[in-house]
Amino acid sequence: MSKLRVAVIGARGRIGSEAVKAVEAADDMELVAALGRGDKLETLAESGAQVAVELTHPDSVMANLDYCVGHGIHAVVGTTGWTDERLARLRTSLEASPGTGVLIAPNFSIGAVLTMRFAQLAAPYFESVEVIELHHPNKADAPSGTATRTAQLIAEARREAGSAPQPDATSTALDGARGADVDGVPVHSVRLRGLLAHQEVLLGGEGETLTVRHDSLHHSSFMPGILLGARRVVSTPGLTFGLEHFLDLG
Ligand SMILES: NC(=O)C1=CN([C@@H]2O[C@H](COP(=O)(O)OP(=O)(O)OC[C@H]3O[C@@H](n4cnc5c(N)ncnc54)[C@H](OP(=O)(O)O)[C@@H]3O)[C@@H](O)[C@H]2O)C=CC1
Numbered sequence: 001m002s003k004l005r006v007a008v009i010g011a012r013g014r015i016g017s018e019a020v021k022a023v024e025a026a027d028d029m030e031l032v033a034a035l036g037r038g039d040k041l042e043t044l045a046e047s048g049a050q051v052a053v054e055l056t057h058p059d060s061v062m063a064n065l066d067y068c069v070g071h072g073i074h075a076v077v078g079t080t081g082w083t084d085e086r087l088a089r090l091r092t093s094l095e096a097s098p099g100t101g102v103l104i105a106p107n108f109s110i111g112a113v114l115t116m117r118f119a120q121l122a123a124p125y126f127e128s129v130e131v132i133e134l135h136h137p138n139k140a141d142a143p144s145g146t147a148t149r150t151a152q153l154i155a156e157a158r159r160e161a162g163s164a165p166q167p168d169a170t171s172t173a174l175d176g177a178r179g180a181d182v183d184g185v186p187v188h189s190v191r192l193r194g195l196l197a198h199q200e201v202l203l204g205g206e207g208e209t210l211t212v213r214h215d216s217l218h219h220s221s222f223m224p225g226i227l228l229g230a231r232r233v234v235s236t237p238g239l240t241f242g243l244e245h246f247l248d249l250g
């Protein structure tokens with residue numbers, strides 16, 4: 001059976017360099033291109049890449065995806081910074097390339113995907129929910145893509161359940177003291193040397209709290225998700241948002 005031809009964009013970065021090793025080690029894949037900043041996107045088409053794994057920066061990802069989708073190259077995207085406007089633009093370009101698939105995964109680690117699922121499940125049963133994400137200080141964005149998505153899923157679950165707005169009687173606060181408001185859910189971002197990628201979802205009700213915590217201790221935690229994404233995206237045209245759609249979570 002022929003191997004899946006995979007390229008990595010952002011190949012010299014923290015997660016990109018790990019992805020290069022993971023693709024090289026996968027029996028069913030061939031690494032056909034590894035692009036860093038300044039390398040020509042034309043290399044992707046010339047290399048015959050079927051899938052590009054995009055792990056760069058929120059400022060770079062749209063141009064890279066425009067090229068991939070425009071050339072019918074499927075994409076597995078870990079880069080953060082997704083807004084409704086960006087997603088709409090991507091959907092429009094996918095309409096012009098109907099056979100092409102793009103997976104955007106706010107987080108490729110199974111534990112983080114499950115954290116989001118557990119938070120979504122628990123959120124309607126508690127009065128209060130807040131998210132704390134903790135990352136290394138070289139991270140480009142805050143809040144993290146995972147925390148943003150977690151908060152959105154929590155908010156959606158609470159809306160569907162008809163939950164009341166969260167109680168918060170704060171009448172004076174320093175700017176930022178209550179975190180960022182993502183869809184009504186406070187999200188707090190910590191940047192600390194020594195950390196990699198961590199998240200806690202704190203849920204509180206009368207007389208009890210529940211904490212769901214996930215820790216990525218090494219970039220290897222993201223690799224099974226990236227490889228699964230590359231295998232599945234080639235037969236999944238259009239936009240898929242979230243690795244959970246490629247997992248059988250029941
Ligand atoms: N979804 C997930 O599970 C995960 C997502 N991420 C996300 O992935 C992204 C990258 O994170 P991380 O690896 O830590 O960041 P790094 O800064 O370590 O790596 C990004 C790399 O991409 C390069 N780059 C930037 N623009 C381009 C471009 N146009 N073409 C080619 N290469 C480019 C950078 O080059 P230069 O250094 O010269 O700028 C750098 O080498 C972030 O958005 C992060 O949040 C990270 C981990 C897991």
Ligand SMILES: O=C(O)C1=N[C@H](C(=O)O)C[C@H](O)C1
Nearest residue numbers: 080106107139144145146197
């Ligand atoms: O920049 C990182 O490191 C990570 N970025 C993603 C995010 O913003 O959620 C995924 C993970 O948290 C690691």
